[in-house]
Amino acid sequence: MAPRPFRLGRARTGLGLFAIRAIKKRKRVAEYKGPRLNVKDALKAEARGNRYLFEVNSRWTIDGKARSNIARYFNHSCNPNIDCTIRSGRVFFYTLRNIKPGEELTFHYGNDYLKNVIGKSNCKCSRCLRRKAKRARELRAVRKRKEVRAAAKKRRKAA
Template sequence: MSLVVRPSPIHSVGVYTSKPIRKGARVVEYAGERITLEEADRRYDGISRTYLYGLDDGKTVIDGHGLGAYLNHSCDPNCEVDEIKGRVWLFAIRDIAAGEELVWDYNLYDDEDPAPCHCGARKCRGTMYSREWMAKMRRKEARKKKKLESAVAGNGRNETGKGTTSSRAPAPLNEAGFSR
């Protein structure tokens, strides 16, 4: 397979194929050093460009090197990733023409730092996080908002538990929902 790294409109550089690739073909391995989650956090704390892939065991991370680690993310990918016996491969999920950039859906999770997507696809979801992770984050935000609202409402209650009719504005709240 003839893969080349060159500038990409998505981000910095990406991986392109100079020959057509058939749907289902194994394209390239996501190779690299196996490290722990803790080591990955230590190495990449505060760094937005990473080459990490978390294995299914939930404990091991590949710190990628080589071509496989240089594929950019797209919300409308032409490749997908699969773990087979502890090794990670990228497969073509449709026929890919010569000259196309190879991209896969990172489906990021387990982090809260923003990860805006610039893939340019018509159906771009605006983030490299997975839909499931985004839904989880929205539920978390909603719970936080509800907690804040009930803390605000609680400020208007007297000792009998009945609400007062005070027209004072509620005390300002900090992020944990407690009044300062």
């Protein structure tokens, strides 16, 4: 594989991976690497709090907790720009669209993870933050309209 088109950097929720140059759509960018664990060992690792387990099929799970596994730094997003495919027990990440330099590379961890680990209302991906900001703006607008109406009523009463 060519030198990595991304670098490790500070993201909103810890470390993340950021494109250092434009990356074309459907380009393979990384592999999720680590020892393969059988079901028994994977369950043990999970019980110990390992959050970097990647289940590749009903028999094998990749333990990606080593820092050398760069793919462990992809953060979750509800609007991801990379996805993965599993080929003969190996996990490869590829881009879903053209990526601009500086853009963070993000991956959808799956709805179970979102619900159980992150918590749906706690997600800090850019889409969720944008939605929250929009909701806050709408609420402010509603409040504002109410205030304006109340003020008009007062004026009518005073007149």
